[in-house]
Amino acid sequence: MNQWEVVIGIETHAQLATVSKIFSGASTAFGAEPNTQACAVDLALPGVLPVLNRKAVDCAIRFGLSIGAEVAPKSVFARKNYFYPDLPKGYQISQMDLPVVVGGSLTLQVGSGDKTYEKVVRLTRAHLEEDAGKSLHEDFHGKSGIDLNRAGTPLLEIVSEPDMRSSDEAVAYAKALHGLVRWIGICDGNMQEGSFRCDANVSVRPKGQAEFGTRREIKNLNSFRFLKEAIDYEVHWQINEIEEGRRIQQATVLFDPDTGETRTMRTKEDAHDYRYFPDPDLLPLMIGADWIERVKGELPELPGQKRERFTNILGLSAYDAATLTASQEIAAYFEAAVAVAGQGNAKLCANWVMVDLAARLNKEGKDIADSPVSAQQLGGLILRIADNTISNNIAKKVFEALWNGEGATADEVIDKQGLKQITDSGAIEALVDEVLAANAANVAEFKAGKEKAFNALVGQVMKAAKGKANPQQVNDLLKKKLAG
Ligand code: ADP
Ligand code: MG
Numbered sequence: 120m121n122q123w124e125v126v127i128g129i130e131t132h133a134q135l136a137t138v139s140k141i142f143s144g145a146s147t148a149f150g151a152e153p154n155t156q157a158c159a160v161d162l163a164l165p166g167v168l169p170v171l172n173r174k175a176v177d178c179a180i181r182f183g184l185s186i187g188a189e190v191a192p193k194s195v196f197a198r199k200n201y202f203y204p205d206l207p208k209g210y211q212i213s214q215m216d217l218p219v220v221v222g223g224s225l226t227l228q229v230g231s232g233d234k235t236y237e238k239v240v241r242l243t244r245a246h247l248e249e250d251a252g253k254s255l256h257e258d259f260h261g262k263s264g265i266d267l268n269r270a271g272t273p274l275l276e277i278v279s280e281p282d283m284r285s286s287d288e289a290v291a292y293a294k295a296l297h298g299l300v301r302w303i304g305i306c307d308g309n310m311q312e313g314s315f316r317c318d319a320n321v322s323v324r325p326k327g328q329a330e331f332g333t334r335r336e337i338k339n340l341n342s343f344r345f346l347k348e349a350i351d352y353e354v355h356w357q358i359n360e361i362e363e364g365r366r367i368q369q370a371t372v373l374f375d376p377d378t379g380e381t382r383t384m385r386t387k388e389d390a391h392d393y394r395y396f397p398d399p400d401l402l403p404l405m406i407g408a409d410w411i412e413r414v415k416g417e418l419p420e421l422p423g424q425k426r427e428r429f430t431n432i433l434g435l436s437a438y439d440a441a442t443l444t445a446s447q448e449i450a451a452y453f454e455a456a457v458a459v460a461g462q463g464n465a466k467l468c469a470n471w472v473m474v475d476l477a478a479r480l481n482k483e484g485k486d487i488a489d490s491p492v493s494a495q496q497l498g499g500l501i502l503r504i505a506d507n508t509i510s511n512n513i514a515k516k517v518f519e520a521l522w523n524g525e526g527a528t529a530d531e532v533i534d535k536q537g538l539k540q541i542t543d544s545g546a547i548e549a550l551v552d553e554v555l556a557a558n559a560a561n562v563a564e565f566k567a568g569k570e571k572a573f574n575a576l577v578g579q580v581m582k583a584a585k586g587k588a589n590p591q592q593v594n595d596l597l598k599k600k601l602a603g
Contacts, residue, residue, distance in 0.1 A: 125354050126322045126331055127289045128281035131296060132274050133306040134250070134314040135178045141249050141273035142169030142212065149312050153255070153266035161271040163207035168400050171196075175273040176404065178305035179219045179247055180414040182275060185303050185421050186242055188223025190411055194246070196401040199393045205252035205265050213276075215395045218246035219404060225299070226423060227291040228441035235438040240292050241280040247404075248274050275305070281320065281331060286350040290343050293317050298445050302422055310341045317346055321353045323361070332357075333367040337374050337381055349374035353381050425450055433457070433465035442473050448487050452494045459498025464505045471497060475518060492521045500529035510590055513538050541588045544596070547580075550588065551596050554579045565601060573597070 140147055143160035160167045183190040195217040198210040223242045228235050252267040277296065283289045297315055300306040308315050317340045322332035337353060340346045352374075357367055369387040374380075422444040429440035443453045449472070456468045476497065480487060500521065504514050517532045526532035533539055541547060555562060558579055564572035580593045 122326050123323045123354075123358050124326045124328075125284055125286075125350075126281050126324065126334075127283035127286075127350065128320040128334075129279045129283070129289060129292060130318040130320070130336075131277045131279075131293070132250075132316050132318075133277060133296075133300050133308075135175050135273040135275055135305055136307055137172055137174045137178070137273055139172060139174075140271035141172050141175045141247065143271050145271065147272050149309075151268055153264065153268060155268065157252075157267035157270055161207070161267055163209075169212065169398075171401065171404065172273060175247060176219070176406070176410075177414055178273070179245065179275055180406065180411060181303045181305055181418060182245055182277070182300065183220035183223065184411070184415055184418060185299060186220075186223030186225060188242065188245070189221045190406055191217060191219055191221055192406055193217065194219040194404045194406075196247075196398045196404065197395045198398050199248075199395055201391050201393060203251065204263075205254050205267070205270070207252070207267065207270065211249060211251060212398055212401070213248035214246035217403075218244040219406070220245035225292065225295050227288070227295045228437055229288050229291040232438060235436075235441075237437065238283075238288055238291070240282045240288075243278040243280050245275050245277045248276055250274050275300075281322075281334075286347045286354070289319060289350055290347050293343060293346055294445075299422060302447055303418065313341060316341045319346060319350055319353075321350055321357070322367070323354060323357045333369050335367065335370045335372050335381075335383075337372050338384065340374060345374060345376055348376070348379055349381060352379055356381065419447070422450075429465075433462060433469075435465060435469055439466075439469045439473065443469060446487075452487050452490070455494035456498040456501065459495050460501040460505065464501050467501050467505060468498070471501060471518075475515065479518075479522060491524065492518065496521050496528060503529050503533060507540060507542065507589065509533060509538055509540050510586070512586055513540065516586075538587060541584055542592065544592060547584070547588050547592050548596055550580050550583045551593065551600060554583060555597075555600060562601065573601070576601075 137147060139145060140161065143158050145158040145161055146156045148156065160169060180190050194214055196212050197215040199213045199215070200210040202209060221244050225240050225242065227238045227240060229238050230236060250269050250272040252265055252270040255264040255266055279292065283292055297308050300315070301308040306314055310316070319337045319340060320334045321337065322334040324330065324332040335353060335357070337349045340349055353372070360367060371384045372381040373384050375382065425444045426437075426440040429435045429443060430437060435443070444450050453468060453472050456472065457465050460468050476487070476490065476492065480490060497518075500514060500517055503509050503517075504511060509517060517529050517538060520526055520532045520536065521529065526535060554576060558576060561572045561575050565576070576597055577590075577593055580597065581588060581590070
């Protein structure tokens with residue numbers, strides 16, 4: 120395994136969040152009764168002509184701008200010819216030689232915590248195309264049916280360079296891309312409904328070899344977990360083939376989530392010749408500087424720009440900044456909390472959002488947008504940790520109370536439940552003396568060299584103070600008294 124290097128390139132189909140289809144006025148809404156959202160154009164009735172949906176082009180431009188790509192001034196729609204029952208025209212309208220978006224890159228944070236590293240993945244291109252219909256093989260009077268509702272739905276096919284070197288990098292790429300298309304509002308990212316699906320091209324080569332190995336393409340992976348499992352299996356399989364003296368044949372394969380294995384669907388020999396040619400029904404797509412400027416003006420601050428602000432101005436780590444820009448909702452929540460707690464407490468806000476809040480939301484299966492604790496409430500809570508009104512432990516109690524609606528603000532909860540930290544050294548000293556007198560055995564153990572006895576004494580003082588004594592002061596005072 121060690122002498123092999125993995126090479127991965129990913130093709131992604133993102134369904135664009137337009138109201139109507141890319142070349143017709145039919146609705147793109149998901150889940151309608153079969154064949155109720157396919158008009159004459161989608162059904163390819165004789166004499167119909169496609170009309171390009173301007174909103175789909177807006178989406179492509181948004182994407183191009185957000186990855187630093189070139190938006191082509193001229194791109195061309197082409198017919199990709201093949202026969203399949205779910206494709207009434209006998210061809211798919213796509214783009215081949217001249218795609219609408221060329222180049223660009225995505226910067227990823229791979230791994231977690233301290234082991235995070237940055238990785239730049241170059242993009243080859245992104246092009247506009249239409250989706251096909253869907254064959255229904257189940258529950259259909261023992262026969263197969265065709266649902267053409269999806270036919271003509273706008274897609275952006277996004278192709279990466281073969282820059283990834285592990286399944287972890289592939290998943291980080293897919294997640295970053297998924298986050299980005301949702302961030303800029305061009306795709307709802309719903310993977311179960313097929314709005315965002317990935318094909319992973321995988322090859323292996325001996326470390327140090329310049330040429331790539333032969334790739335196999337795993338089709339239609341619709342979850343990050345399947346993407347990782349499929350690549351890991353495929354890499355294992357390819358290495359084994361080569362080590363046993365067989366050659367890898369270029370092929371398209373399917374991943375079976377039930378067995379965790381990939382199996383060959385077709386090899387290069389049975390590859391289609393799609394006979395691409397420019398679609399005579401559609402003019403070349405011309406995008407002028409004014410169109411690009413308009414779309415640029417409508418773009419929100421991008422995740423990359425936010426990340427930079429979070430690291431440079433707020434002093435967060437690259438990992439924290441990446442986590443907090445996973446979606447606009449998380450970023451907005453974090454920024455609203457910082458607005459209340461102050462920039463100096465940004466790191467504390469980051470920890471609370473990424474750890475405590477995230478865990479609580481996760482437990483209840485809630486989205487951050489529906490968090491029972493608002494960003495303003497959390498910001499107020501963090502202010503009280505920062506100014507030592509409460510300890511971190513008590514803060515967890517206050518958070519829980521806010522979550523359960525037991526107060527409108529952290530201050531109200533602290534007040535009502537009497538949680539204010541005891542910092543009066545006289546009061547703490549009285550508690551320490553009480554505990555030392557009542558726990559002679561612990562004191563003796565500590566003096567005999569048992570460090571653990573000290574923690575037991577701290578625990579006793581905290582218990583006597585109902586958790587509210589300032590922990591640092593308790594520690595300091597106990598040490599002083601025990602030394603004396
Ligand atoms: P096609 O047009 O047949 O789909 P492309 O050359 O456009 O082929 O490549 C498709 C995808 O495969 C791209 O994402 C690319 O980065 C990736 N790719 C190309 N060669 C390799 C390879 N040897 N190993 C892994 N991925 C590869
Ligand atoms: Mg391809």
